[in-house]
Amino acid sequence: MNLVDKKPNLLNIFFLESKTETTRLLRTPGFSIPTLLFPIMFYTFFGIVFSMNPATMPTYLMITYAVFGVIGPALFSFGVGIAIERGQGWFDLKEVSPMPASAYIVSRITLTFFFSAAIIILLFLIGAIFGEVRLFRWQWVSLAAIFVFGSLPFCAIGMTLGLYLKASSAPATVNLIYLPMGFLSGLWLPINFLPEVMQQFANLLPPYHLAQLALKITDMDLGFPVFLHLSVLAAYTLIFVFLAVKAYHKKDKK
Amino acid sequence: MRGKLIFIVPIILVAFFIMLPEPNDRPMTQNGATPNSSSTKSTSVENSSVNLVNGNFIIREVRFYDGVNKLERADVRITDFKVSNVAESLPQQTKLPETERVPEIDGKGKTLIPGLIDSHTHAYMDALSEAINFGVMTELDMFTMPEFANIHQVKREQLDNTNSADLFSATILATAPGGHGTQFGSDIPVLENSSQVDAFVLQRIEQGADYIKAVYNSKKAKRKNFPSIDHDTLKALVIAAHQHGKLLVVHIDNLVSAREAIELGADGIIHSFMDTLVDDSFVKLMLEKKAFMIPTLTVQASMTQQIDNKDLLARDHNVAHLTKLQTQQLKTNFPNFGIPPEAFANAMNSVKLLVNAGVTVLAGSDAPNSGISHGISLHAELELLAKAGLSNQQILHSATGAVGQHFSIGNRGRLIEDSRATMILLDGNPFENISDTQKISRIWKNGKEFERVLKPESVANTVFSPGLINDFNQKIHKTLMGAGLGESTDQFAGGKSVVELALIKDSRTPSDQYLKVIGEVKQGFMFPWSGFSYLLGKDPQSGVDLSNISAIRFKAKGGSKTTQLSVLIFQSGSMHPLQEDLILTQDWQDFKVELAQFKNLDLTDVANISIVRTQKTGQFEFMIDNLIFE
Numbered sequence: 047m048n049l050v051d052k053k054p055n056l057l058n059i060f061f062l063e064s065k066t067e068t069t070r071l072l073r074t075p076g077f078s079i080p081t082l083l084f085p086i087m088f089y090t091f092f093g094i095v096f097s098m099n100p101a102t103m104p105t106y107l108m109i110t111y112a113v114f115g116v117i118g119p120a121l122f123s124f125g126v127g128i129a130i131e132r133g134q135g136w137f138d139l140k141e142v143s144p145m146p147a148s149a150y151i152v153s154r155i156t157l158t159f160f161f162s163a164a165i166i167i168l169l170f171l172i173g174a175i176f177g178e179v180r181l182f183r184w185q186w187v188s189l190a191a192i193f194v195f196g197s198l199p200f201c202a203i204g205m206t207l208g209l210y211l212k213a214s215s216a217p218a219t220v221n222l223i224y225l226p227m228g229f230l231s232g233l234w235l236p237i238n239f240l241p242e243v244m245q246q247f248a249n250l251l252p253p254y255h256l257a258q259l260a261l262k263i264t265d266m267d268l269g270f271p272v273f274l275h276l277s278v279l280a281a282y283t284l285i286f287v288f289l290a291v292k293a294y295h296k297k298d299k300k
Numbered sequence: 301m302r303g304k305l306i307f308i309v310p311i312i313l314v315a316f317f318i319m320l321p322e323p324n325d326r327p328m329t330q331n332g333a334t335p336n337s338s339s340t341k342s343t344s345v346e347n348s349s350v351n352l353v354n355g356n357f358i359i360r361e362v363r364f365y366d367g368v369n370k371l372e373r374a375d376v377r378i379t380d381f382k383v384s385n386v387a388e389s390l391p392q393q394t395k396l397p398e399t400e401r402v403p404e405i406d407g408k409g410k411t412l413i414p415g416l417i418d419s420h421t422h423a424y425m426d427a428l429s430e431a432i433n434f435g436v437m438t439e440l441d442m443f444t445m446p447e448f449a450n451i452h453q454v455k456r457e458q459l460d461n462t463n464s465a466d467l468f469s470a471t472i473l474a475t476a477p478g479g480h481g482t483q484f485g486s487d488i489p490v491l492e493n494s495s496q497v498d499a500f501v502l503q504r505i506e507q508g509a510d511y512i513k514a515v516y517n518s519k520k521a522k523r524k525n526f527p528s529i530d531h532d533t534l535k536a537l538v539i540a541a542h543q544h545g546k547l548l549v550v551h552i553d554n555l556v557s558a559r560e561a562i563e564l565g566a567d568g569i570i571h572s573f574m575d576t577l578v579d580d581s582f583v584k585l586m587l588e589k590k591a592f593m594i595p596t597l598t599v600q601a602s603m604t605q606q607i608d609n610k611d612l613l614a615r616d617h618n619v620a621h622l623t624k625l626q627t628q629q630l631k632t633n634f635p636n637f638g639i640p641p642e643a644f645a646n647a648m649n650s651v652k653l654l655v656n657a658g659v660t661v662l663a664g665s666d667a668p669n670s671g672i673s674h675g676i677s678l679h680a681e682l683e684l685l686a687k688a689g690l691s692n693q694q695i696l697h698s699a700t701g702a703v704g705q706h707f708s709i710g711n712r713g714r715l716i717e718d719s720r721a722t723m724i725l726l727d728g729n730p731f732e733n734i735s736d737t738q739k740i741s742r743i744w745k746n747g748k749e750f751e752r753v754l755k756p757e758s759v760a761n762t763v764f765s766p767g768l769i770n771d772f773n774q775k776i777h778k779t780l781m782g783a784g785l786g787e788s789t790d791q792f793a794g795g796k797s798v799v800e801l802a803l804i805k806d807s808r809t810p811s812d813q814y815l816k817v818i819g820e821v822k823q824g825f826m827f828p829w830s831g832f833s834y835l836l837g838k839d840p841q842s843g844v845d846l847s848n849i850s851a852i853r854f855k856a857k858g859g860s861k862t863t864q865l866s867v868l869i870f871q872s873g874s875m876h877p878l879q880e881d882l883i884l885t886q887d888w889q890d891f892k893v894e895l896a897q898f899k900n901l902d903l904t905d906v907a908n909i910s911i912v913r914t915q916k917t918g919q920f921e922f923m924i925d926n927l928i929f930e
Contacts, residue, residue, distance in 0.1 A: 180321050269395070
């Protein structure tokens with residue numbers, strides 16, 4: 047036996063952990079079905095069936111619902127996931143296992159990306175087939191990239207929530223943040239349909255900035271500079287990573 | 301499992317993104333929308349062939365001419381196919397809801413002018429689609445058949461008539477029996493005296509004339525080429541036209557006639573005069589009566605052998621859009637009428653004197669006369685007006701805003717609030733260089749972008765070698781090369797001429813036969829003809845290459861009264877043949893028509909050689925034998 051000398055392959059650990067986490071979530075229809083179905087259902091309703099302007103609405107809402115779609119898995123897999131595992135003691139068990147802590151985070155990010163990709167593909171398909179969305183290839187690809195990587199700030203937010211919230215209250219709390227934040231950021235209906243005050247308020251919300259960033263690709267944004275949106279998103283990420291680290295250490299001291 | 305996934309997932313993703321639809325299903329091109337080109341805030345629309353902009357849009361920072369006034373820099377808003385707002389600067393759209401934004405076009409360094417108006421043409425066949433292809437969006441026709449005019453008079457009111465120019469027409473002109481206008485073979489009503497005028501004008505208006513055109517030559521004029529209506533008839537025409545609320549415009553070619561016409565109350569005169577320079581009293585008269593002149597310098601240059609379309613034909617931005625027929629038209633000449641060269645200088649100088657005094661001059665080309673083609677030749681007229689000494693703004697005015705001050709053509713020629721967005725965007729500045737009107741970047745007709753038609757690509761034709769075409773010993777219709785030979789008359793174009801072909805045995809050598817052509821040339825089409833055509837290409841539209849042929853040879857003799865015969869050579873797609881007239885005798889004679897003598901003939905693309913009687917009406921008979929390419 048040669049257990050000690052053999053160095054563990056980090057990539058392999060990441061892969062295995064991601065695979066098992068993904069399989070676990072796929073087997074939890076309570077998570078996978080709503081996260082996949084909600085954005086698609088809303089988009090089909092507001093973007094295609096009841097579209098007010100068939101020329102631009104399907105494209106605009108495909109983008110905003112994709113943003114809505116990708117922040118869902120980020121908030122839920124991190125926020126609700128960690129809170130529940132903490133409640134079950136599974137989180138502590140993993141902490142004492144030889145698996146590096148990074149694998150835990152990487153696996154959840156992979157999971158988020160995986161669900162994001164699934165949502166994006168479904169939305170693109172519906173948009174292209176039923177909404178007659180026509181974009182240049184560079185636009186399709188850039189949008190997909192923005193959506194996938196745009197979920198990272200929300201992973202940070204989710205992680206913080208997961209570490210602070212109790213298992214029993216987490217699902218309700220995350221939903222209470224997720225749905226109104228999506229609406230107020232103009233993901234459900236174009237931002238300019240909202241009253242002026244709410245439009246001002248949207249400036250504080252990260253989904254609004256991610257949506258504006260994506261809408262720039264199709265020239266449908268409100269025309270604010272890219273670096274503004276990027277810095278707001280970066281600031282949110284940093285703040286919530288900081289809060290998560292703080293929460294993690296606080297938990298240890300208990 | 302893992303190894304497979306690493307390959308399969310990316311492949312599926314790449315395939316997915318390749319399958320996602322793109323605009324117009326057109327792959328992204330280097331000149332289309334690239335990530336860089338969309339860095340500007342507006343929806344960039346550089347490549348017009350991919351992205352036509354219609355109905356609602358903004359042209360930003362463009363030099364702007366509304367038909368009367370000029371703005372060095374303007375933003376122009378088009379709403380629902382009409383001009384809705386012109387301002388030095390319109391608000392940016394960034395704060396507008398995305399659903400209300402419209403495409404923007406960058407007009408920097410460009411000039412936006414109203415669609416041009418050609419105030420003197422004769423419109424038939426493809427005239428109006430040739431016109432729009434060069435930014436001429438309205439034609440004032442000065443004699444065509446009402447059947448043609450009526451179709452387009454209906455169309456001009458339709459907003460979706462966006463592929464051809466709008467037409468206004470005088471329909472049939474008022475002239476004397478045998479007068480100018482009757483030489484084209486059409487059987488048109490004529491005026492013998494003033495008592496017929498009321499009925500004539502009423503009939504014109506019933507047939508849809510937008511204004512009345514008369515041809516007049518004073519008894520006092522030195523040059524009398526055609527019979528003319530008399531002074532009283534012209535007077536009656538002015539009164540009758542005005543009674544019905546129509547303008548009366550008068551074709552003249554000398555000062556005496558022009559003066560009489562204006563004194564009688566005619567609204568405008570057509571053609572500048574070449575006999576002499578205008579004098580002060582005439583200038584005063586024109587001002588007093590607020591009369592206008594349509595000088596048509598282009599046709600006068602052509603008649604005096606001074607037309608020069610070389611520059612026009614040297615510019616790629618023109619050549620790319622000229623049809624073969626148009627190029628041929630631009631290369632043809634009038635026969636030399638022997639008019640002295642100074643005559644044209646008189647015409648030019650008279651225009652200058654009139655404009656300086658404040659008389660309105662309207663730009664008109666008189667297309668499609670020899671050397672003149674619809675659309676393109678209005679630009680030639682603008683260049684000639686510049687040569688005559690008009691300022692570029694005066695010239696642009698004469699082809700846009702000035703027309704509507706006299707003719708009831710609505711807002712055509714203007715770009716003001718609520719006028720139809722019929723306009724051209726020019727690369728360059730026609731206020732500095734009038735030939736910049738030819739640098740057409742984009743065209744809109746009634747707010748819809750018109751994609752300019754490119755000239756068809758030429759394909760190599762079959763090369764013919766010298767040899768016998770038909771010795772008429774066996775068959776009439778079958779030829780040894782080419783598609784064959786057949787009867788040909790103007791019935792094809794709506795005329796009434798008739799013809800019959802027959803093979804006749806030669807009395808001296810019974811085995812030898814010849815072709816006998818009997819028929820009658822009748823009035824009914826502008827250019828009547830009757831005879832036979834030898835078709836060269838596979839179908840009537842396609843041509844063959846005759847580069848290796850130096851001449852057409854045949855034997856011919858005339859019937860009892862027939863002394864003249866014409867050989868017509870048609871390029872493919874052309875209705876305007878090159879013509880060689882031959883004199884026949886009662887005896888067989890050898891004829892040789894050298895192809896080199898037709899200096900504008902493109903030998904690589906000849907479609908049809910016809911041997912016919914033309915122009916002279918009446919019965920005829922001629923004999924042909926041994927048709928040979930040499």
